[in-house]
Amino acid sequence: MTKVSTHEIDIVKSKNTKIHDVDFDNLTFGRVFTDHMFYCDYIDGEWQQPKIEPYGPMSIDPSARVFHYGQAVFEGMKAYKDDHGDVFLFRPDENFARINKSAKRLAIPEFPKNYFFEGLTTLLNLDKAWVKSGEGNSLYIRPFVIATDSAIAAAPSDNYRFMIICSPAKAYYKGTVKVLIAEEYSRSANGGVGFAKAAGNYAAQFYPTSLAQNKGFQQVIWTDADTHTFLEEAGTMNVFFRIGDTLITAPTSDRILDGVTRKSLIQLADDNAIKCEVRPIKVQEIVEASKNGSLKEIFGAGTAAVISPISDFEYQNTIYNLPEINEHSYSSILKQKMLNIQHNLAEDKHGWRYEI
Numbered sequence: 323m324t325k326v327s328t329h330e331i332d333i334v335k336s337k338n339t340k341i342h343d344v345d346f347d348n349l350t351f352g353r354v355f356t357d358h359m360f361y362c363d364y365i366d367g368e369w370q371q372p373k374i375e376p377y378g379p380m381s382i383d384p385s386a387r388v389f390h391y392g393q394a395v396f397e398g399m400k401a402y403k404d405d406h407g408d409v410f411l412f413r414p415d416e417n418f419a420r421i422n423k424s425a426k427r428l429a430i431p432e433f434p435k436n437y438f439f440e441g442l443t444t445l446l447n448l449d450k451a452w453v454k455s456g457e458g459n460s461l462y463i464r465p466f467v468i469a470t471d472s473a474i475a476a477a478p479s480d481n482y483r484f485m486i487i488c489s490p491a492k493a494y495y496k497g498t499v500k501v502l503i504a505e506e507y508s509r510s511a512n513g514g515v516g517f518a519k520a521a522g523n524y525a526a527q528f529y530p531t532s533l534a535q536n537k538g539f540q541q542v543i544w545t546d547a548d549t550h551t552f553l554e555e556a557g558t559m560n561v562f563f564r565i566g567d568t569l570i571t572a573p574t575s576d577r578i579l580d581g582v583t584r585k586s587l588i589q590l591a592d593d594n595a596i597k598c599e600v601r602p603i604k605v606q607e608i609v610e611a612s613k614n615g616s617l618k619e620i621f622g623a624g625t626a627a628v629i630s631p632i633s634d635f636e637y638q639n640t641i642y643n644l645p646e647i648n649e650h651s652y653s654s655i656l657k658q659k660m661l662n663i664q665h666n667l668a669e670d671k672h673g674w675r676y677e678i
């Protein structure tokens with residue numbers, strides 16, 4: 323692995339900034355991008371000179387394998403700015419490890435660690451003004467890799483492009499989230515790619531999710547593909563259940579993505595004397611807990627929303643309601659603890675912040 327220092331990234335700076343055209347109070351998630359993008363090509367068995375250029379369209383051959391076989395993986399992470407103007411990432415080492423774990427499963431070469439961190443740091447320093455301070459404000463960062471070979475043979479590509487693009491984000495109150503428990507479709511299967519952030523996992527979810535949306539639900543809770551009896555993930559988030567005073571979340575496997583938010587919440591629960599069990603959980607268990615009044619909360623966990631509380635779920639044509647969330651709900655307590663660490667407002671005893 324060749325060492326690259328900041329001055330070894332080829333940088334072409336944008337002549338002017340688009341930042342003044344952006345209404346930061348009314349952002350739609352993922353539509354506006356910062357002034358620069360990072361990329362690095364894999365050619366002849368090696369990652370080439372990394373580059374930063376003004377953000378914009380690029381030219382790719384129509385036969386590029388990413389278009390035909392979906393050989394692509396990605397990550398999702400965020401940068402936060404505190405009131406002093408310092409910018410932090412949250413556990414970026416986890417995202418780095420995961421993009422390479424995903425890449426390996428999709429037969430994509432691993433990306434070097436020094437390029438990843440140099441790329442991120444240099445890009446964020448150039449586009450620092452796009453990270454706004456204040457709770458709920460962040461810069462969403464999207465690293466991804468695509469197969470670029472111009473040849474439609476069904477085999478892994480010889481050439482790839484690794485990129486990082488960034489989009490300013492604001493947390494919105496989404497209202498109540500109703501979910502449908504999957505009884506027909508599946509997100510992932512044993513031996514499959516469910517644990518990887520593979521682009522195709524998302525494409526495969528769109529249709530069943532749109533069917534659920536037509537019935538008035540926002541998301542699907544995915545169950546195991548074999549029996550549809552075990553609860554696995556909520557949409558594109560990990561999922562937690564609170565029965566009595568105990569949180570429960572499924573163990574990770576080749577079907578369940580190993581979320582950074584999930585593992586951080588398990589740790590924060592432990593730090594705050596909230597019991598959290600990591601074990602398989604059946605749909606029947608939450609149905610019964612709902613009937614006897616012990617099901618207190620269900621929430622999704624992921625980088626985009628941190629925690630997304632669920633208000634109702636449907637299973638076998640019956641709707642089950644959850645109690646209303648208040649400031650004592652585990653979802654409220656744990657979300658605030660996470661946000662405080664991310665925004666440099668609380669002690670970081672596990673060393674999760676990474677200053678840019």
Ligand SMILES: *Cc1c(COP(=O)(O)O)cnc(C)c1O
Pocket residue numbers: 398519555557558559560579580581582583584623624625626
């Ligand atoms: C990205 C993702 C998550 C959440 O992971 P975080 O690291 O917490 O953002 C959960 N499930 C799926 C399927 C995902 O793609």
